[in-house]
Amino acid sequence: MGPVAHPVLFVAGDVHLKDGAGAFAAWLDQLAERHPAHLVLLGDLFEYWLDTDGAVARYAPVLDRLKTLGKAGWRVDVVRGNREVVAGRRLECAAGIRLVRRLDLRLGGRRLRIVHGDRLCHDPGYRFLSAWLGSFWHRAWQAGHPAPIQDFVAQVMRRNSAGRHHHRPVAEESAPGLPRRPRVFLDRRKVQAAARGADTLIAGHIHESWRRRIGGIDLLLVGDWPDTVGHWITGYPDGSLLRHRHEFPCPTN
Numbered sequence: 505m506g507p508v509a510h511p512v513l514f515v516a517g518d519v520h521l522k523d524g525a526g527a528f529a530a531w532l533d534q535l536a537e538r539h540p541a542h543l544v545l546l547g548d549l550f551e552y553w554l555d556t557d558g559a560v561a562r563y564a565p566v567l568d569r570l571k572t573l574g575k576a577g578w579r580v581d582v583v584r585g586n587r588e589v590v591a592g593r594r595l596e597c598a599a600g601i602r603l604v605r606r607l608d609l610r611l612g613g614r615r616l617r618i619v620h621g622d623r624l625c626h627d628p629g630y631r632f633l634s635a636w637l638g639s640f641w642h643r644a645w646q647a648g649h650p651a652p653i654q655d656f657v658a659q660v661m662r663r664n665s666a667g668r669h670h671h672r673p674v675a676e677e678s679a680p681g682l683p684r685r686p687r688v689f690l691d692r693r694k695v696q697a698a699a700r701g702a703d704t705l706i707a708g709h710i711h712e713s714w715r716r717r718i719g720g721i722d723l724l725l726v727g728d729w730p731d732t733v734g735h736w737i738t739g740y741p742d743g744s745l746l747r748h749r750h751e752f753p754c755p756t757n
Contacts, residue, residue, distance in 0.1 A: 510539045513611060513739030515618060517546035517585065517708035518728035521563055527732045527752035532569040540577030544607060546708045546726060547585020547620035555594040567599040574600035583607055585620040585709065612743025614703045621707030621725070624694050692719040699723070704745065706737065713747055 514535065519528045535543065549566075553559055560567065574580050580601045584591065588603070596603055607618040690710075699705035699721045706724045713727030713735045724745060727735025732752045739745050 509740050509742070511541055511738040512741055513542050513544065513609070514736055515544045515546060515706055515726055515739070516729075516734070516736040517583075517620070517726055518548045518711055519545075520548055520551045520587070520729070521566060522551045526729075527734055528729055529565055529569060530752050531734055531736070531750075532566065532573065535578070536569070536573060536576060540573075542579045542581070542609075543573060544581050544583065544618055545601075546583045546618055546706070547622075548587045548708065549582060549585070550587050553588050553591050553595065555590055555592045560594060560598045564598075567595075571598070571600035581607055583618055583620050586622050608702065611739045611745075612741055614743035614745075615701065616704050616706060616739070617699060617702035618706045619698055621709030624690055624698060624707060625709070690718060695719055695721050695723055706745075713749065715745075715747065 516528075516531075521528065550559075550563060553563075570580055580599070582588065582591075582595075582599075582601050582603050584603060584605055588595070591603060595601070607616075609616045609618065695705065696719045698707075704722045704724060706726065708726045708728070710725055711728040711730075712725050715722070715724045717723070724737065724747070726737055727747070727749065729735065734748075734750050734752060736748050737745055738748065
C-alpha cells in the first residue's frame with residue numbers, strides 16, 4: 505500500500521457568521537492540526553461585513569483563526585460573495601487572507617474554477633442591489649456616515665431580506681431535520697459562461713450540496729453551514745474532489 509494522500513484543497517462557504525464563531529471555528533481548529541493546504545472560502549463568510557473596527561471585533565474569533573492558519577503555512581483565499589461586496593484591506597489584514605473575484609486552480613490534470621455562485625442564478629433584484637453596493641454612490645454614502653449608522657442600516661437590510669427569503673416558494677428538504685430550502689433558478693447559459701475554460705465549476709450561494717452536469721458543465725455546489733452542520737469539499741493531488749457533511753456536537757467560541 506502506498507502513502508495516504510493528504511488533501512491539498514479545502515473549499516467551504518456560506519457560513520453567514522452573525523457573531524462569535526460557532527461550529528465553523530471548531531472546523532478551523534481541526535484544519536490547524538492538519539498538514540498545511542489551500543483553504544478557499546467562496547463567499548458569504550459573514551452575515552454582513554462592513555470594513556470597520558466594529559466588524560473586526562465582532563468576528564475576531566474566526567479572523568484570528570484564519571490568520572493562525574496562514575502563519576502555519578496555509579494559503580487562505582476568500583472569493584467575494586454578496587456579503588463581502590464592500591470588504592477591503594481591513595479584512596485582508598485582520599484575517600491574513602487574500603480577497604479575489606474568482607479563483608482558477610489546477611488539481612492534478614483538472615482545471616477548477618471557484619466562484620461564489622450568485623452570478624449563476626436568475627435574480628434581477630439581487631443584481632440591482634449588488635450593483636448599488638459596489639457603486640461610487642454607495643461608497644460616498646459610507647464615507648459620509650459613521651460606522652454605527654452603517655451597521656444599523658445593514659441590520660435592517662438583512663432583516664428585510666430574511667423576511668422575503670422566508671416567504672419564497674420552497675423545495676424539498678435537503679436532509680432530515682434541516683429547514684426546507686428556497687427554490688432557486690440556475691441559468692444554464694450563465695453556468696456555461698462561468699465555466700468557460702474549466703473542467704469543473706465549484707460554487708456556493710445556493711446553500712445546497714450536490715454535483716451534477718448542467719448544460720454539459722460539471723457543476724459542484726459546496727453547501728452551507730446551518731446551525732452546527734458544516735459542508736465542505738476536499739481536493740486531492742490526483743484531481744479527485746470529495747463532498748463532506750459533518751454535524752458538530754456544540755458551538756465553540
